[in-house]
Each structure stands twice: as C-alpha cells, then as structure tokens.
Amino acid sequence: MAIRVITFDLDNTLWDVDPALRRAEEAQRQWLLQHRPGAIEAYDHEGLWRFKQDLWRRHPGLLHNVSAMRQQMLLELQLAAGFPHHEAEAGAAQAFAVFLEERHRVELYEEALDVLQALAGRYTIGALTNGNADIFKTDAGEYFDFAFLAEEVGVSKPAPDMFLAAIEVAGVEAGEIVHVGDNPEHDIRGARDMGMHTVWINSQGEEWPGGARADREIVNLDQLPAAIESIAAGLAPPRG
Structure with missing residues (x-):
C-alpha cells in the first residue's frame, strides 16, 4: 500500500490563526459600532467571551458550526440592544461577512x-x-x-x-x-x-x-x- x-x-x-482572528474580530466590532450602535459597546473582551459561553450552553446544536454560532451571537447582541428582528438578522449577516473577509487574510x-x-x-x-x-x-x-x-x-x-x-x-x-x-x-x-x-x-x-x-x-x-x-x-x- x-x-x-x-x-x-x-x-x-x-x-x-490568532492574528487573522484578532483582525477579523476588530473589523466586526468596528462594523457594529458604526452600523448598530449600542450592540457591542458594553462588552470588553472578557464580557464578550462570557456572552459566547452562555450562547454555547443555550445552543448546543451549533457547537460544530462556528459560522452559524457567530451569526447567532451577532443576532442576539443586536436584539439585546433593542434592534428589531429583521434589522438584527440583516446586521448579523453583514457583520459576519466583514468578519469572514478579514478571517481569510491569513x-x-x-x-x-x-x-x-x-x-x-x-x-x-x-x-x-x-x-x-x-x-x-x-x-x-x-x-x-x-x-x-x-x-x-x-x-x-x-x-x-x-x-x-x-x-x-x-x-x-x-x-x-x-x-x-x-x-x-x-x-x-x-x-x-x-x-x-x-x-x-x-x-x-x-x-x-x-x-x-x-x-x-x-x-x-x-x-x-x-x-x-x-x-x-x-x-x-x-x-x-
């Protein structure tokens, strides 16, 4: 054989992977700050990590789909900030696209x-x-x-x-x-x-x-x- x-x-x-992820996280954050004010400002690195951990506990079916998990996180951040569901859905897709573009600049x-x-x-x-x-x-x-x-x-x-x-x-x-x-x-x-x-x-x-x-x-x-x-x-x- x-x-x-x-x-x-x-x-x-x-x-x-770490440099690409850091750049992607920052690009995502800047998009949210500009287009969805109030969605991310209250979270530092540790706070956002705790938010993600809670998300994993509530959505175990997404554990093997990191893209869907991130989009769910982006959706919930915007919903918690008071954005209507249709805007939050659109924003999650757009913020994720910004993240993914930078994530591929490895x-x-x-x-x-x-x-x-x-x-x-x-x-x-x-x-x-x-x-x-x-x-x-x-x-x-x-x-x-x-x-x-x-x-x-x-x-x-x-x-x-x-x-x-x-x-x-x-x-x-x-x-x-x-x-x-x-x-x-x-x-x-x-x-x-x-x-x-x-x-x-x-x-x-x-x-x-x-x-x-x-x-x-x-x-x-x-x-x-x-x-x-x-x-x-x-x-x-x-x-x-």
Missing part, C-alpha cells in the same frame, strides 16, 4: 507554499478543518483538490465523519492517507482511529499529552516531505 493522499488541518498547521507560514507545491505534484491534497476558513480563498488554494469543514459535515474532528468524507472523495483506503495537524486530539487521534497515518506539527515545542503518538513529529513544515517519505518507506515491501 502506497501513500496517495495528504490531508491538512488548517489553523495553526498552515498558518498562525499569512501562511513562510515555507508553506513551497512545501504544498512540491507535494501537490505527487499526491492528492485535501483540507479538513473544524474552523470556517475556506482554503480556496487563500493563497494556498490552488494546491488543494478538496476540502471539508466541520460545519458542512455536521460534526467536528476527532469524530470520523470528516475523515470518512476524505476517504470517499479521494477514492482511497484510509491507510493510503497521511493526515497532518497540530492538535493531538482532533487531528492525530481522530485520523489514527480511522486507520490513517499521521504527522503532528509541533511548532510550539509542546509535550505529547499521552496515548499513542503520531507516526511522525515535526516542528516545521519544511520537514514534512521527509516525514511523508519516511512513512511511505515503512510501507514498501522488502526488496529481494
């Missing part, structure tokens, strides 16, 4: 495009993310053959659904896929439980939390092609 497909997590695997890790270009010449490339980033709206999109978001399949990693979707769309066996990600639970355990090979990108030098480890561990995407070659070499039948 050979390696035929490489799937990637996105946030904190191909880029540092800065890929310096080595990401070169690594993806090299891999795309040899493997089918896919994206599997619990977030709401559309890989095809980033500079890396041209190297990807398919992508799945948790909000599309209805459940987040480490549940098997996204991994099963990748297996089906690629038309391969699980053992022909290497999944690359930064999260030991969502990415490594989830993919390993499906029978995929795994590469943990540990750019922050974290300790492994326990349990079965990834097939390979790297600290930089530059090391990924060699890690994949090493996995593939272990699958090759002995010569002679």
Whole structure:
C-alpha cells in the first residue's frame, strides 16, 4: 500500500490563526459600532467571551458550526440592544461577512507554499478543518483538490465523519492517507482511529499529552516531505 493522499488541518498547521482572528474580530466590532450602535459597546473582551459561553450552553446544536454560532451571537447582541428582528438578522449577516473577509487574510507560514507545491505534484491534497476558513480563498488554494469543514459535515474532528468524507472523495483506503495537524486530539487521534497515518506539527515545542503518538513529529513544515517519505518507506515491501 502506497501513500496517495495528504490531508491538512488548517489553523495553526498552515498558518498562525490568532492574528487573522484578532483582525477579523476588530473589523466586526468596528462594523457594529458604526452600523448598530449600542450592540457591542458594553462588552470588553472578557464580557464578550462570557456572552459566547452562555450562547454555547443555550445552543448546543451549533457547537460544530462556528459560522452559524457567530451569526447567532451577532443576532442576539443586536436584539439585546433593542434592534428589531429583521434589522438584527440583516446586521448579523453583514457583520459576519466583514468578519469572514478579514478571517481569510491569513499569512501562511513562510515555507508553506513551497512545501504544498512540491507535494501537490505527487499526491492528492485535501483540507479538513473544524474552523470556517475556506482554503480556496487563500493563497494556498490552488494546491488543494478538496476540502471539508466541520460545519458542512455536521460534526467536528476527532469524530470520523470528516475523515470518512476524505476517504470517499479521494477514492482511497484510509491507510493510503497521511493526515497532518497540530492538535493531538482532533487531528492525530481522530485520523489514527480511522486507520490513517499521521504527522503532528509541533511548532510550539509542546509535550505529547499521552496515548499513542503520531507516526511522525515535526516542528516545521519544511520537514514534512521527509516525514511523508519516511512513512511511505515503512510501507514498501522488502526488496529481494
């Protein structure tokens, strides 16, 4: 059995997500301040976090759909400020569009495009993310053959659904896929439980939390092609 497909997590695997999220949150806040006065002014960072936590408790069905959850938050902020429902709905959609546009202005890790270009010449490339980033709206999109978001399949990693979707769309066996990600639970355990090979990108030098480890561990995407070659070499039948 050979390696035929490489799937990637996105946030904190191909880029540092925090700068993009901070910019997106600020763009969303500025839209609300300008167009829906009174909706956001009373909330500092901690206050807004508590508002979100309450929202998660009241809407558990949205836990795997970060886009719908954010739009619900934006709706409720405006309703609480006294805006009529139709204005709040329209405002939620517009504020979310502002957020999402900035959220896609990610800065890929310096080595990401070169690594993806090299891999795309040899493997089918896919994206599997619990977030709401559309890989095809980033500079890396041209190297990807398919992508799945948790909000599309209805459940987040480490549940098997996204991994099963990748297996089906690629038309391969699980053992022909290497999944690359930064999260030991969502990415490594989830993919390993499906029978995929795994590469943990540990750019922050974290300790492994326990349990079965990834097939390979790297600290930089530059090391990924060699890690994949090493996995593939272990699958090759002995010569002679």
